Amino acid sequence: MVDRNSHVPIYIQIEDIIKEKIAVGEYIKGSSIPSERELSETYNVSRMTVRQAITGLVNSGLLYREKGRGTFVADPKFEQPLNGLTGFTEDMIARGMEPSSDIVLFEKQLPSFEIKQDLGLNDEDEVYFIVRIRNADHLPMAIERTYIPAKLVPNLSKDQLSGSLYQLIEKEYGLDIHNATQQMEAAIVSKEDAKYLNVGQKAVVLIIKRTSYLSNGRPFELVRSVYRADRYKFISEITR
Known part of the structure; x- marks a missing residue:
C-alpha cells in the first residue's frame, strides 16, 4: 500500500507497486491493468497521481496505451550487450526467436562524402546501399541502412x-x-x-551508427540502425 509518511513521492510508490505486480505475474504480458479510476480508489489517491505513475511506466516501455481500450502490459525489452560484434539475425536466433527482414531498398550507388570518409573509399568507389526492416517473430524491431564497399563483395545480390x-x-x-x-x-x-x-510519430528511438572492420583494419560496413526504444535496452559490463 501507499506510505504517505515516506519521502518517496506517491506516484513513484504506485509505479513500484505496478512493477511488482508485473514481476510476480499478477499483471501478465498483453493484459490490461486496472483503470485510473480503479487504481485511484484502491490506493486512495487522485487520478492525476495515478496518471503520472502510468505515464512514467509507459515512457519506460513497461506499459502501453491503446486509445479507447486502456493500458496494457508491454512485452519485456530485449537486452542487447554492447560488448560483442554480432548481427541482428544471430542475436534473434540466440534468443530463440525467428528473425526475418523486409528489404526496402537495394542498390549500387556512389556514396556521399561522409560515407566515403567513414569507409576509406576513393571518389570512383561505389557502395551497396541496403535498407532493411528487421523483424523478430514477425514484429518490426529496427530499421537498418547499410553501406558496403562494392569492391569487397562483387556481384552481391538482393x-x-x-x-x-x-x-x-x-x-x-x-x-x-x-x-x-x-x-x-x-x-x-x-x-x-x-x-x-509501426510506432507513433512522437515515439523515442535508439540510433546506433556502427563502422565495422576486417582483421586487416579495412572498414567494410557502415550501418545506421534505428531501434524501437520500447523493445530494446542496451547493456554494458564495465570493469575497473
Missing part, C-alpha cells in the same frame, strides 16, 4: 540478403570480421521510420 549478412560476408566472400566502433543516441522517430517500425 536474393543473398535473406539471412545473416555477417555470415554471408565471412562464408561466401572469405572476409574476416574483426571489430567495430559505434555511437548511440536517443531521438524522436522520423515520419518515415515511424511507418516502418
Whole structure:
C-alpha cells in the first residue's frame, strides 16, 4: 500500500507497486491493468497521481496505451550487450526467436562524402546501399541502412540478403570480421521510420551508427540502425 509518511513521492510508490505486480505475474504480458479510476480508489489517491505513475511506466516501455481500450502490459525489452560484434539475425536466433527482414531498398550507388570518409573509399568507389526492416517473430524491431564497399563483395545480390549478412560476408566472400566502433543516441522517430517500425510519430528511438572492420583494419560496413526504444535496452559490463 501507499506510505504517505515516506519521502518517496506517491506516484513513484504506485509505479513500484505496478512493477511488482508485473514481476510476480499478477499483471501478465498483453493484459490490461486496472483503470485510473480503479487504481485511484484502491490506493486512495487522485487520478492525476495515478496518471503520472502510468505515464512514467509507459515512457519506460513497461506499459502501453491503446486509445479507447486502456493500458496494457508491454512485452519485456530485449537486452542487447554492447560488448560483442554480432548481427541482428544471430542475436534473434540466440534468443530463440525467428528473425526475418523486409528489404526496402537495394542498390549500387556512389556514396556521399561522409560515407566515403567513414569507409576509406576513393571518389570512383561505389557502395551497396541496403535498407532493411528487421523483424523478430514477425514484429518490426529496427530499421537498418547499410553501406558496403562494392569492391569487397562483387556481384552481391538482393536474393543473398535473406539471412545473416555477417555470415554471408565471412562464408561466401572469405572476409574476416574483426571489430567495430559505434555511437548511440536517443531521438524522436522520423515520419518515415515511424511507418516502418509501426510506432507513433512522437515515439523515442535508439540510433546506433556502427563502422565495422576486417582483421586487416579495412572498414567494410557502415550501418545506421534505428531501434524501437520500447523493445530494446542496451547493456554494458564495465570493469575497473
